[in-house]
Amino acid sequence: MEKLSGPVRALAVVAMAAAALGGCSNGDSGTPAPDKAKHASPTPATGGAARLTLSAADGLGKILADGQGRTLYLFAADTSAKSTCDGACAGVWPPLTTQGAPKAGPGVDASKLSTTTRDDGKKQVVYNGHPLYSYKGDGAAGDTNGQGLDQFGAKWFVLDASGKKIEKSSTS
Structure with a gap:
């Protein structure tokens, strides 16, 4: 050389x-x-509708999850169905988006499902008035590493089947 x-x-x-x-x-x-290969976005495949399910989480009970079992969160800064998480926030907390009407799995109340239009024009899934997000720090289905975190100006919480935030800490 x-x-x-x-x-x-x-x-x-x-x-x-x-x-x-x-x-x-x-x-x-x-x-x-985050390791992008490990932490796929919960956005469904092109043309697909998001599906919500319930998942058992240590110390938290049954919580809302996407169709792949990844934990879904609400952002306490969202005081309406309109998302306030974009830019860097949405990079860490990807919004659950859908193409078509979101689907309710067993135990999920279809009457609480709706969508809101994000600033980028995508449809974000809303449950009981809360825009839904996943967390890039969750490496696998059932992880709840985002529970109670205070990031981007407010706290993040998992939701129960009724769509209410669960404030206690998980044991995982």
Whole structure:
């Protein structure tokens, strides 16, 4: 390998350092960058309707989940069916969106299901007046790592079958 001159070598070192650090943060004040392969967005496949189910969670009882069993959350800053989580917030807390009317699985009250239109034009699923989100920090179905977190100006909570927030901590 041939020797690089001082300025070229310095530039190469800066470029390598930038590349190495590029995956270390998602820009969210201290939240580690999620592994995208592990944390898929709950947005259904093109043309699909979101499906809500109930899932058993340690210490929390039966909670609302998407069709793949991933935990769904409400954002306490949302005081109506209109979402206040966008930009960086939606990157960490992806909204549950749907193409078509959302479907209620066993134990989910279909009369509490609706949608709201996000600023980007996508339809977000709403349950009992709460826009729904998943959490990038949940690595697998049934994880509740977002429960009680205070991020982006308010707390995040799982919901019970009636659509009310559960405020206690999980045991997982």
